[in-house]
Amino acid sequence: MSAVARTTTPTPAEAAREALDRAALERAWSTPPGLLGWISSANHKEVAKRYIATAFGFFALGGVLAALMRLQLAHPESRLFGPDLYNQMFTMHGSTMMFLFAVPVMEAIGLYVVPLMIGTRNVAFPRMNNFGYWIYLAGGLMVWTAFVLNIGPDTGWFAYVPLSGPGFSPGKRVDVWSQLITFTEIAALVAAVEIVVTTLKMRCPGMSLNRMPLFVWAMLITAFMVIFAMPAIMVASGMLAMDRLVDTHFFNPAEGGDALLWQHLFWFFGHPEVYIIFIPATGFVSTIISTFSRRRIFGYPAMVLALIATGFLGFSLWVHHMFATGLPQLGESFFTAASMMIAIPSGIQVFCWLATLRGGRVVVRAPLLFALGFIALFVLGGLTGVMLAAVPLDLQVHDTYFVVAHFHYVLIGGAIFPLFGAVLFWLPKITGRMPSERLGRWSFWVTFVGFNLTFFPMHLLGLGGMPRRVYTYATNAGWATGNAVASAGAVVLTIGVLLLVTNIVWTLRHGAPAGNDPWGAETLEWATTSPPPAYNFVYLPTVDSQAPLWSTHERVIVTGMRTHVREVLVTEPIDATPDHRHPLDGASIWPFLTAVAATIGIVTALFTPWGVTLGSLLVLVTLTGWFWPRGAPEHELAEDSG
Amino acid sequence: MSRPALDVSALPTIVYGPRATLWWGILGLIAIEGTALAITGVAYLYLRQNFVAWPPEGTPLPALGAATAELAVLVASVIPMAAVDWLARRAQRRLVAIGLGVMVVIGLVSLGLRALQFAGALGCRWDTNAYGSIVWLLLGMHAAHVLASTFENALLMVVLLFRPVERKDFVDAHANAFYWYFIAGIWVPVYALVYLAPRWL
Secondary structure (H helix, E strand, C coil): CCCCCCCCCCCHHHHHHHHHHHHHHHHHHCCCCHHHHHHHCCCHHHHHHHHHHHHHHHHHHHHHHHHHHHHHHCCCCCCCCCHHHHHHHHHHHHHHHHHHHHHHHHHHHHHHHHHHHCCCCCCCCHHHHHHHHHHHHHHHHHHHHHHHCCCCCCCCCCCCCCCCCCCCCCCCHHHHHHHHHHHHHHHHHHHHHHHHHHHHHCCCCCCCHHHCCHHHHHHHHHHHHHHHHHHHHHHHHHHHHHHHHCCCCCCCHHHCCCHHHHHHHHHHHHHHHHHHHHHHHHHHHHHHHHHHHCCCCCCHHHHHHHHHHHHHHHHHCHHHHCHHHCCCHHHHHHHHHHHHHCHHHHHHHHHHHHHHHHCCCCCCCHHHHHHHHHHHHHHHHHHHHHHHHCHHHHHHHCCEHHHHHHHHHHHHHHHHHHHHHHHHHHHHHHHCECCCHHHHHHHHHHHHHHHHHHHHHHHHHHHCCCECCCCCCCHHHCCHHHHHHHHHHHHHHHHHHHHHHHHHHHHHHHCCECCCCCCCCCCHHHHCCCCCCCCCCCCCECCCCCCHHHCCCCCCEEECCCCCCCEEEEECCCCCCEEEEEECCCCCCHHHHHHHHHHHHHHHCCCCCHHHHHHHHHHHHHHHHHHCCCCCCCCCECCCCC | CCCCEEECCCCCCCCCHHHCHHHHHHHHHHHHHHHHHHHHHHHHHHHHCCCCCCCCCCCCCCCCHHHHHHHHHHHHHHHHHHHHHHHHHCCCHHHHHHHHHHHHHHHHHHHHHHHHHHHHHCCCCCCCCHHHHHHHHHHHHHHHHHHHHHHHHHHHHHHHHHCCCEHHHHHHHHHHHHHHHHHHHHHHHHHHHHHHHHHHC
């Protein structure tokens, strides 16, 4: 295509046509009014906003627990909380942050941004999407209700057997944990399949794989990792529940079961989990750095290959969590090598980001500060990771605060900083209003200082021998200063997070109108209004480069889609050439009812195995309802040829 | 000057196979369930290491009769399911419904044969020992898929017989077929692991 002026003014006939199309789309894609409509929504942006808000709600709850734990550890011999409550607190903190915040929030941002970024109207299975949200919410409510009732899980977020088995953990606490896994795994898998199919089949014409934005690549690879990692914990938590409920012996050594089997299954999920959280964050960073460097990301092919390599390598590291279990030395060496190898793709990404910044015209705004903070903190967390990959060092600091410091640098530095940057970056798109730059910068610096004050001393505490998961420590242990600094840092960190929250609230109330593309960014979500309409684009876009909004070429629009019904364009997975038009289901109450039915079954299964039967029967009923309604205008009737 | 546009109005709205998003959704489901079964199979082999004899002393070898009959039924079931798939692509409403009815009967036969395996052929209970736990889990997980798919076939059959038929219903029948191929096919390694491996390991 030759270079033409970027926007051709529509002729009067075209403008009139566009107004008609817009009105028709408005009718076809709107969510029904009222509470029922709200519950039934099939709009990916509405569901994703709910997802993001809920995830941040759980982040706040997990954060409160963290603050309370720092309060307890601020000085030696504290009697604020007893050991039993403290066990529940750190288990709830870890489980909430991993299962109810980090994974869901990353997938949720993907569910909001990906369809916009690839130029389509919705996700591939809008009703499943809504179902996934309700299941996720139900799981979170269940575990937090249990915690309030003093039956919160108390065996750590990885629930090692035999501690979590029927012998050492009678009562319902561990059952609550294993059913939390059931809920969150269903939700995560639903979202993962959504993202894979949407990304591979619904990219706008011209967006071949080699033009796909890096954030979309990151979400695609993350979704694949979810699909292959989550089944391991699905099987493991199922086995644990059965050992506890119906006397199976999977983890009972007396009858030939094996406690280490749990660790293998858990970490075969648990290690990829780290990358499931981290890879989307790299997508945020690439997006933010590219936008504020005013240039395309340096080394796009290397970046994509690094992401794919990280995705594969992430599955070959799990045993490094088990170095203290007395495995064969050859196995330990293999996993040491594999663990150190992951530094290679990570390093490639860091260098590509630095090269992008070096070669760009950098505009420092708050989202970029968070991305730069990420680079610093992630490199530190990565360095301690390489240290921990060495068996002798790992044995020395296993289960100490050194490990706690390491994974908070990786998870907060490596994922939460980019996430905060991403929130500020996409807030104008989601709300239509600009966040405060001043508050944004303040929140970054306070968070950055508070984070390092909190977690850097933990390296030293760990090297000094302080074990993790102790509810208090002796006065003469020599850990008082480090803990006092960490607890003071937690106060600063909390203030930093509250500044971000204040900024979001301020944006919603007072933010200046954002316009379509306030940052001058390159990808398609900025080609539509802020916030985007229910159908995302009046005319689906096409692209002819990696950075369509920076192209001097005119974007060809797609015409010929039906506008009075919900319809999306499906394209080929590699080249994104148009293949067919696909009618999409709209709002329905049945996904919600199915989630309720499944929840009844899963919660009943805490008490009796018949809960599984009950849940299955109820779900069959609601699935029938889901499948049954006829006559939606999207779907053409068949000529009866029987 | 008019705006450059790509007109897609001539493209079809009903497609089958890898062209359809639903096919990819089913593929995702197969990847998830296949991984879960594979991991459970690995757990079976892992637990094997804890025993001198496999099955453990006092537990008989699993009897082959019912499971082998089920193997024959499931392998053969691919033929009527392929017929349903073929007819669905040609929008043969009544024939597709009849084919789905045949598949429901096959699914029930398969579940009946599975019940015989649980009731006697395995020769142990889930709470006998870790061997019993893992073989019950493998057979139970697979049976859950047979049950779910049979329910879907029955539901679609009823829709085709008694409700106004939408063109997408035929894509659903096609998707059911795709999923059934997985269920029938994965029974071969599950069968080999549960019933043949103890004779070799």
